Amino acid sequence: MERPDLVVIGNGMAGARTVEEILARGGGRQFRITVFGDEPYGNYNRIMLSHVLASGGSADDIANIYLNPPDWYTENGVTLRAGVRVVRIDRFARKVFADDGTIMSYDKLIIATGSRTFFPPMDGMWIDDRTLTEGVFGFRTLDDTTAMLDYARGRRSAVVIGGGLLGLEAAHGLQRQGLRVHVLQSGPILMNQQLDDEAGAILRKVVERMGIQVRIGARAKAIRSAGSVTGVVLSDGALLETDMVVVTAGIRANVGLAVVSGLTVERAIVTDDQMRSVDDPDIYAVGECAQHRGEVYGLVAPLWEQATVLADHLTGADLKAAYHGSKTATKLKVAGVDLAAMGLKRPEREDDEFVRFSEPKHGVYKSVVVRDGKLVGATLLGDVSKVAFLTQSFDRGLPLPEERVKLLFELAGPSGAQSVAEMEESVQVCNCNGVSKGALVSCVRSGTRSVNGVIAATRAGKGCGSCKKLVREVIEWAMEQGGRAVEVDQSANWYVPAIPLDKSALVAAIRERGLRSVSQVFAELAPGGEDAASKMALTSLLRIIWPGTHVDERDARFINDRVHANIQRDGTFSVVPQIVAGVTNPEQLRRIADVAEKYDIPMLKITGGQRIDLLGVRKEDLPNVWADLDMPSGYAYGKSFRTVKTCVGADFCRYGLGNSTQLGIDIERRYQGLESPAKLKLAVAGCPRNCSEAMVKDIGLVAVGEDRWEVYIGGAAGASVRKGDVFTTVVGRDEAVRLTGVFIQYYRENARWLERTYDFVPRVGLAELQALLVEDRDGIVAGLEERMQASIEAYADPWLEGRAPVTPGQFHNALPLIPLPLVPIRDGSSSPTGVPVPTAIATNGAVG
Amino acid sequence: MSALPVESVNTHAKTAHRLGPVDAIPVGEARTFAVTGIQVAVFRLRDGTLRATQAQCPHAGGPLADGQIDLMKVVCPLHARAFAFADGRCAEGDQIRIYPARDEAGEIVVEL
């Protein structure tokens, strides 16, 4: 017998997921499956459109959002009709009609048409009944998103109509593209669906602090255009000038098909507990176009549950499967704003408990609503440390700690491991991709041995990313349960990928065999020979082992170290001259100013390292720029000693307890430019007020009076934030300089490649470092000092190479003639509206 | 922004272009040439072989001639994508164009 035909209308998140669930239950053998999708793509993760918008929409970002590419359909015997829209259903003939003329019979039909943007009626919004005015956008599809990004390029401002979740994500995304953004919210607060007044008011402050303008109570009345958008007229008559408008004032279910086919439709297609239309047992509806017990959901978590029930029922895997509705939780995906909300925002019944903590100044608001001992609502803004615990309590109705304050703060509450163990297998860990604890556990049981392997196989944590920590915890827990240690990758300890030796063995082998060049090292120690990815680390190591006597091979250096400048996104370079300890003088400033003018430097910037950056210098100009500056390199490009930030200290500051500026100068002069496994950034503060942020530096020195300096190590305030550990307190400038050198040399000789001190210090252990370097337990300090001295003596300012290039064409441009206008030119002034001109389009990962 | 000077000789289908002495490229490094308006990165491997590819990384326009190489691949200096000289592919899926290149009596010859 022919297999019956199953037709799915809509290839969005619900449609595709339902097909996956059906296939998982053997439905591929039971049915011939055809999917119609209006959008001309495979199935993608709509949630990620917010990330695509914020990150600029590179081909990569877009490639990453696909859940099921077209191949997946072929491989699973599913016919995908991408880019084809179903325009009519004939229930009596059991046929669907598509806009390309296809007529297809069905035995079972699934409607998963989702929603579309709701455009409130407004003058000037439309050109005709199908075409929006140029510059007006919805935010629902990939096409919407790429169109917005294209349009935003080179524009200055945008107005977002609607201050809900989607509106804020759109606003944030456009702001990241360099636009000045206004959000119009006609209601009294932002995200009024999820937040109460107080939380809404705090969120507004947080959002405004990020530079997004919020207008509360502002209703858009009309859109002004002159060919394309020029402004928005508000209901009070005011005109807000803008280059583009994004409408996020709600969504409407796509139910036109269902209405004309005579299915019961209220806000969406009314279904029973099996997700069947109440009018036709052969037609199911799932996702945002379905209405179940009066609820229409606008989030993905409910549709995972609906899809399972539908598949169970349709395939006969479980005819009793029933959907009982979902509890919904939302997270705002705006970088820098932590916000999670679930269930009720305020108490509704007399005896509901309401526990609340509000600290508007710091943008923190937390509340929970408890009913009959169960969590029925929670809002977390500014501090989401309890979100995993609360989400589980909310989803599962877990018992709550008697001391309700523990729901809001980390005072107690189950520790990570405990709560992972207690979680039921069915608890959804990753909402974006619908992955449960059980799915992670069974992936581990079926033999996947590494955390990243499980993540790759299940896609858990690959949506909005907010569950990453929990995903990792669950995987690690499952591995422990299975008696398996989390697989340690042997090569993780190798210093470079090409040579199977850890650092100390590698250093010993290099010393023993007297290997002085990178190609010698490859020849003698690398089983597979030369490897591009290992070269930079080996160059650095050889320079540390053989100061002044290693054999330099230019190709073994990273480009930054070949031309002593930092490569930028468009292939130009940045030049940061040394300004020792942040102290400069009129003559240096004058030279910098002259150079900037002479070479048309696109941007001059004061860096976070207390010096001046000349950005956008062409490679071929580097030697002349250095010669004209006549200042040494500041080493802002290398894996090396970078800067010593200082504060004004005892000479000028009324609180100063020590001469921090001079100490900073002495340290930077002595250790300038030394290569190390990763960057070294130091600071010296004249008193514990710590104005130079010494407590969060690789090495920080803080004056505590009477010529004593407290030494901090292992601090960080970059991608990781860690307060440095107090290493010791030294007396006198000389001792401070010496001990700094001892620590640096030990770090240079023992840290892994790219291991910053914030990882190195905790790995080796503070007590061990104190014993080794302060107390000299093993008598190694004299050797460290000696080798450090040799490195210092071998130091030469690399910018002198500009005068006699080392290789032919060292400063020959690697991208001649191609205009790459990605990095905008700034003159440092403001745009007419007082906001800086747009920044570059995409963010690139850091190079090195 | 001058490109290195180039001299072209017509052969059959492709044209062989003489791009000057091999020594213009330090061993293990690369330089970019403009060949009839097309940007070509020419690499001089440590075993003496020459390789030629398109000059710009397909990912985000990185200058491939500024990358690090070994006998098999070039690693883009911007985000470390590694493109194989054999087929121009990288693990992330992008592909670069490879042009035949050789050392003819100390001269760089590239066909395109």
Ligand code: SRM
């Ligand atoms: C220019 C500057 C930003 C500015 O405009 O102020 C800057 C620019 C870059 N930083 Fe930074 N950082 C700058 C100060 C900082 C600081 C603040 C400081 O030095 O006090 C930090 C936090 C302190 C720290 O490092 O712990 C900082 C933490 C980072 C990080 C994160 C490192 C980490 O492990 O946490 C990276 C990424 C990396 O190293 O992999 C990074 C990487 C970069 C790179 C080099 C990205 C790259 O690899 O190309 C940027 C180069 C831009 C360019 O095109 O030239 N930059 N960066 C600052 C230069 C300071 C200087 O004068 O040398």
Ligand SMILES: Cc1cc2nc3c(=O)[nH]c(=O)nc-3n(C[C@H](O)[C@H](O)[C@H](O)COP(=O)(O)OP(=O)(O)OC[C@H]3O[C@@H](n4cnc5c(N)ncnc54)[C@H](O)[C@@H]3O)c2cc1C
């Ligand atoms: C920018 C953005 C961010 C979001 N962030 C989150 C979040 O963080 N968390 C969360 O839970 N949810 C989020 N959502 C909501 C979530 O994406 C939706 O709830 C989910 O996509 C609904 O799935 P669906 O399949 O019902 O609808 P859709 O994913 O919209 O799929 C419906 C598909 O059907 C197609 N279609 C419609 N009519 C026809 C027809 N007649 N013929 C053929 N095809 C048709 C449409 O083109 C569409 O491809 C976000 C949504 C957006 C737009």
Ligand code: SF4
């Ligand atoms: S690495 Fe990031 S924070 Fe640092 S300068 Fe570049 S964009 Fe800014």
Ligand code: FES
């Ligand atoms: S530009 Fe080459 S890897 Fe990104």
